Amino acid sequence: MHIPDGFIDGxxxxxxxxxAAGGIAVSLKKAGEDALESRAAMTGLVAAxxxxxxxxxxxxxxxxxxxxxxxxxxxxxxxxxxxxxxxSMVLVVQALMFADGGISALGLNIINIAFIPAFCGYGLFLxxxxxxxATRSGVLSATAVASLLSVVLAxxxxxxxxAIGGNGAVSVAGAASAMVGVHVLIGIGEAVIxxxxxxxxxxxxxxxxxxxxxxxxxxxxxxx
Numbered sequence: 574m575h576i577p578d579g580f581i582d583g584x585x586x587x588x589x590x591x592x593a594a595g596g597i598a599v600s601l602k603k604a605g606e607d608a609l610e611s612r613a614a615m616t617g618l619v620a621a622x623x624x625x626x627x628x629x630x631x632x633x634x635x636x637x638x639x640x641x642x643x644x645x646x647x648x649x650x651x652x653x654x655x656x657x658x659x660x661s662m663v664l665v666v667q668a669l670m671f672a673d674g675g676i677s678a679l680g681l682n683i684i685n686i687a688f689i690p691a692f693c694g695y696g697l698f699l700x701x702x703x704x705x706x707a708t709r710s711g712v713l714s715a716t717a718v719a720s721l722l723s724v725v726l727a728x729x730x731x732x733x734x735x736a737i738g739g740n741g742a743v744s745v746a747g748a749a750s751a752m753v754g755v756h757v758l759i760g761i762g763e764a765v766i767x768x769x770x771x772x773x774x775x776x777x778x779x780x781x782x783x784x785x786x787x788x789x790x791x792x793x794x795x796x797x
Contacts (some may be wrong), residue, residue, distance in 0.1 A: 574641070574731060574756070575667070576717035576745055578675030585738030590680030596688055597661055615781055619647045621658040625664065626766070627673075634722040635786035636651060642727060642793040644690020645698060645720045646767045650774065656746045660766065685730045694723030698784060705796040708792045712785045713768050724760035728752040 581589075623643035643663075647656030648663055661683050667673035674682045701715035732749045739745065779793040 574681075574727060575674035576678040576685075578677045578732065579741070580741055581681055581734055582738035582740055582775075583677070585734060586677050586681060588680075589678075589684055589734065592682040593661075593680035593688070596683070597658065598701060600654045600657050600661075604652075604658060609622075612655060612781075612783065616647075616651050616655045616659050619643070619650055619656070620662050622653075622770075623647060624663045624666070627667070627750070641763050641766060642686050642690050642724060643763075643767075644687060645694035645716065645723050645726075645763075646770055648695035649698060649719075649771055650782060651718055652783040653691045656695070657687050657691035660691060668746070674756060681734055683732075685727045685734075689730050690723040691728045694719045694724050695721050695784070697743075702770055702784075707788045709772075712775065712782075712788060712793070713772055716771050716784070717764040717768045720764040721757075721760040724756050724763050726755060728756035741745045 579611050581726065585607060624644070626641040626643050628640060644658070644660050647659045651659065652658070657714045664679065664682050664686060666676060667674055668679050668682070691715050698719035701718045702711065705711035705714055710723050729749075729752075732745065732754055735741070739748070741748070743751070771782060771784075775785060779785060779788075785793060
């Protein structure tokens, strides 16, 4: 899903950059207010895992690509504020050191890959949690649903950006069909990986899972 330089026009890219910078500033402030030492350490591990996962790219259309995102994984483990920062940090490193995503498109990529999955995805996770029992299986089911839908939402975010300022030869309808269709499949894979990862952490250190902090430890220890 990384957007290359020039794929979205300058004004749209600049506006996205301003939004991304503002979002990072707010996330830094909010994370600084409630970040625990253990969660800060976990954030680094999450960033490393997401970085590795995003190295698996799937070509989609005209220079764009799809891949596992990790936004919901990060948000469920360390919260949406730190989670969005972890993924944003990964995107900055990828753009500056590996040319994975354009420098001018960095704001666009942060919105699509960090903010939408971390914030919208975590919101979906909380909604699913309310509809499910406060158990291990409830947490994991909510994780799966949020992971899948967050990837689709991110693809829709790209389509909206492309509709506003796209420079590609592909029509908006064509881009929407390619991006959303492929990212439904990618979302299924992300849901599986994210759920397995959260399940492994719950089995060993449930205290490190931000999204399950309200669930009694006894309920997390059993596969209900």
